[in-house]
Structure formats: structure tokens, C-alpha cells
Amino acid sequence: MEKMTVAEARSPDAAGRSIRLQGWIRTRRDSKGGFSFLELNDGSSLENIQIVADGSLANYESEIRRLSAGSSVTVEGELKQSPAKGQATEVQAARITVHGWSDPESYALQKKRHSFEFLRTLAHLRPRTNTFGAIARVRNQVCRSIHEFFQQEGFLYVHPPIITASDCEGAGEMFKVTTFNLAEVPKQAGQVDFTQDFFDRPSYLTVSGQLEAEIFACALGKVYTFGPTFRAENSNTSRHLAEFWMVEPEMAFYELTDNMDLAESFLKRIVGDVLDRCVDDMQFFNSRIDNTVLETLADVAEQQFERLPYTEAIELLKQSGESFEFPVEWGKDLQAEHERYLTEKKIKRPVILFDYPAAIKPFYMRVNDDGRTVRAMDVLVPKVGEIIGGSQREERLDVVSDRMQQQGLNADDYWWYLDLRRYGTVPHSGFGLGLERVIQFVTGMANIRDCVPFPRTPGSAEF
Ligand code: 4AD
Ligand code: MG
Numbered sequence: 001m002e003k004m005t006v007a008e009a010r011s012p013d014a015a016g017r018s019i020r021l022q023g024w025i026r027t028r029r030d031s032k033g034g035f036s037f038l039e040l041n042d043g044s045s046l047e048n049i050q051i052v053a054d055g056s057l058a059n060y061e062s063e064i065r066r067l068s069a070g071s072s073v074t075v076e077g078e079l080k081q082s083p084a085k086g087q088a089t090e091v092q093a094a095r096i097t098v099h100g101w102s103d104p105e106s107y108a109l110q111k112k113r114h115s116f117e118f119l120r121t122l123a124h125l126r127p128r129t130n131t132f133g134a135i136a137r138v139r140n141q142v143c144r145s146i147h148e149f150f151q152q153e154g155f156l157y158v159h160p161p162i163i164t165a166s167d168c169e170g171a172g173e174m175f176k177v178t179t180f181n182l183a184e185v186p187k188q189a190g191q192v193d194f195t196q197d198f199f200d201r202p203s204y205l206t207v208s209g210q211l212e213a214e215i216f217a218c219a220l221g222k223v224y225t226f227g228p229t230f231r232a233e234n235s236n237t238s239r240h241l242a243e244f245w246m247v248e249p250e251m252a253f254y255e256l257t258d259n260m261d262l263a264e265s266f267l268k269r270i271v272g273d274v275l276d277r278c279v280d281d282m283q284f285f286n287s288r289i290d291n292t293v294l295e296t297l298a299d300v301a302e303q304q305f306e307r308l309p310y311t312e313a314i315e316l317l318k319q320s321g322e323s324f325e326f327p328v329e330w331g332k333d334l335q336a337e338h339e340r341y342l343t344e345k346k347i348k349r350p351v352i353l354f355d356y357p358a359a360i361k362p363f364y365m366r367v368n369d370d371g372r373t374v375r376a377m378d379v380l381v382p383k384v385g386e387i388i389g390g391s392q393r394e395e396r397l398d399v400v401s402d403r404m405q406q407q408g409l410n411a412d413d414y415w416w417y418l419d420l421r422r423y424g425t426v427p428h429s430g431f432g433l434g435l436e437r438v439i440q441f442v443t444g445m446a447n448i449r450d451c452v453p454f455p456r457t458p459g460s461a462e463f
Helices: 116-118 132-154 211-220 256-277 281-289 293-302 310-319 334-348 397-406 411-422 435-443
Strands: 018-031 033-042 049-054 070-079 088-099 203-205 222-230 243-252 306-309 349-358 371-382 387-393 430-433
Touching: 049 222, 070 310, 132 222, 132 256, 132 281, 132 411, 132 435, 211 222, 211 293, 211 371, 211 411, 211 430, 222 281, 243 435, 256 281, 256 293, 256 371, 256 387, 256 430, 256 435, 281 293, 281 435, 306 310, 306 334, 310 334, 310 349, 310 371, 310 387, 334 349, 334 371, 371 430, 430 435
Parallel strands: 049 088, 306 349
Antiparallel strands: 018 033, 018 070, 033 049, 070 088, 222 243, 243 430, 349 371, 371 387, 387 430
């Protein structure tokens, strides 16, 4: 007797084998002929396998006819070719052992369709549904592609700290880390005395591993980080999480166009792999969630991304004749509605916008000769908008010091960052890709809270 997954057992050439399967019942149907059909799922695939349970099984009346959605079982039997449509194989059960019952009166996952909002309140059960099982498998595949891509390209995987004293994005959206008793915070001359705190200074959860990735890129060439990042932005949108995963490659001797080339081939690789390796799950998303998703992904995998300077994008938006909620003006950041107009209506494929106004971008981006724009790039995709943000880094000590000052940062706190410019400085570049934004893009899910196992958003941290 061979232990198999449902995915393996569904393969036509597995027929004839004597097997053991373990998983959870999705449905039971009793036939008038005195036997039952069970649908078994074990998470290995979107699809279930059909189990034929004959009335002659010892526990047929006492147990099998009481099985319901969510019960867990071990099934032993012979894998046969199935006469039914839509499945190559089925199992003729010789023995079914019940591990755990699931009371249909109280089990929250009923057979009807539940809204995604409702399922968010059941984050401990939603992985048992088709949609969330499929998202988990696609998320796993995307993570695999991320590592495979960078490893094949010769990048070194490095690990920046999660607790940090510096605000990489300069946006002040950081969660504080402290061991102070908040009812009695030590003060010195009216100010909080952080010298008495655990780290001797104010410290935070990181918003990005970029600054530390730069340290390693400036020693080892090509590196990437991949881990959780945190932002205390109080925005209740369908694209923002307070805790999300980011992958951040950082490359010495890369200029902005090299960075764009890498970002484009990286995204194409992720999308191509998902299409190749998650066939059933992607069919499911296309038929149940968003019927344009397969076509959109196939286009992304093939078509060249448009590359457009920010200034030209502003012109296109001004000439669009659209009535946007947020005004379009040179010097302002683009809003989701603007990004969507460019990718969905005007250009109809991914767009890399570059050379943004210096005033709306962080201190570390390289200043262009015009003095008012920086070597920033954002990759925008249909529906999701910004999926990647990156730049060429400012490698000139005097320029980056000035930019820090302009943005109100204390250069002394960043002495180590400035040392990279003092000793053997090099042109270098990198970007950050938000994992959940990619999952949202490839699955077509409308809300990013459904693209992470346990969403962290304002007012919500259960599970
Ligand atoms: O554009 P961002 O803020 O760039 C950085 O953090 C740079 N340090 C990256 C780098 O150059 N190494 O964030 C990068 C990406 C965004 O494009 C988006 O995909 C994602 O991270 N992201 C979020 N995803 C979910 N929820 C949020 N609140 C996000 N904020 C950014
Ligand atoms: Mg950004």
C-alpha cells in the first residue's frame, strides 16, 4: 500500500495501484444502490478525488453514512479508472478510518458560497476553501520562482534586520518597538528618554530592507532580501497591508535601465511560472474570480513593458479627457486611478514610469542633471497599479548628504550608509516587489487582504 496525494492519485497512469490517501471530506452523496460517493481533498490540488464506499464496508452504516464536510479520514483502496466525466481515476475503498468528525450543524463552512468579507472573519478555516487553497498554492509557487530566478541569476540571499533604527522610506509610517511600560514611560526634560529603552534609542519594525541590502551589494555585487516588512499607514484600501512581504534585489554597477531590464524579466518569469505550473488553480481564478486574468498574464509574459518618463505620463493624463478625482499636476504623486488609466486604457500593458520629481521621492534616489527629478522607477500593472518601486541610488556623498538634510534626516544617524559613499562608492540600483500585490495581480483577487494568510490592517490583527 502506497501513500499518495490526491494530485498524484488523479493522474491517469496511477490507476491500478493499491493506495492510501489522507485528507478531508468535501461532500458525501449516498446512492440508492446502497453505496456512497465521497469527495476527498488534501490540499495537494484544487481538485478532489472521488471515493466509492461500498455498503459492505464494516463501518458503512455506523460511520461512513455520517461523514460530512470537514471530517478527516484515511482511505485505503484500489485506484481505478473512473467512468465518470472530469476525472481519470477514482478510489474503490477497502477501508475508511475516521479521524475527526465535523458537526454539520455548527461547522461554519457551509456548502453555499461565502463572501470574502465573511471568510476574513474565519481566517482559521478559509484555507479549506477552493479559493484560499488555490491562493496558498499560487503564493508558494511565486515564492519558489523568486528564489529560483535570483539564484539562477547569481544573486546572494541576504537577511536584513526586522528591528531597525532607520526609516528607509522617510515617510514616518513605522511601528515602534519598545520594552517600556507604556503607563510609565521614562522622561528627561519633557522628552521620552530612549536611552533607558532596550536598544538605547528609538527603534522600529522595518519598512524595507533596502539600506542593509545596499551594504551587502556594495561588498558582494548582486544580492536580494525577501521577508516581512511593516507600515503603519492608516489606509484602508484594497492594496495596502500593515504587514507584507517584500523582495528587494540590490545590484552594484547597475544603472536605472539595467534595473528596469531586471524588473521586467523578473516579473515575466513569475507570471510565466504561474501559468505553467499552477494550471488548475489559474483556470479556477479565470472562471470564478476574474475572467480576464489568464489573458492579462499571457500578455504580460510576452509583451514588452512600456517605459515612460513621469513628465510624459503627466502629459498623457492631462490630455486624457478623463475626469479624475485627484487632480493631475506635475510634482504630485500618481493616484491609483491615474495608474489604472495608463495601464488599462491608454497603454494596455505594464508600464515602467521613471524620472519622478525629486520632492516626492526618498533621499536615496539618484538626482538627475536637471536637479528636479530622480532616477526612480515604478512598475505599474493593470488593476493593481504599482507593483514594484525602485531606483538607481545616489552614490555621490555630497548629493546624498544634501538630500538627507532637505528631508529633515539627521546624517549622523546614517553614518554607516554614508560610509558606503566614502569608501569605494559605486553606481548601484535596486527595487522592491510587494509579494501580496503580485498575488493579487496573478489571481485577479479584488482585495489584498485575501492574498496574505493573516491580514494585518488598521483595527484588525486576529489570528
Ligand atoms: O515603493 P516602495 O515603498 O519601495 C521601497 O520600499 C523601496 N525601499 C524598495 C527598493 O527599492 N528596494 O515599496 C515597494 C513595493 C511597492 O511597489 C508595493 O508593491 C509594495 O512594496 N508595497 C506594499 N504592499 C502592500 N501593502 C503596503 N502597505 C505596501 N507598501 C508598499
Ligand atoms: Mg512606491
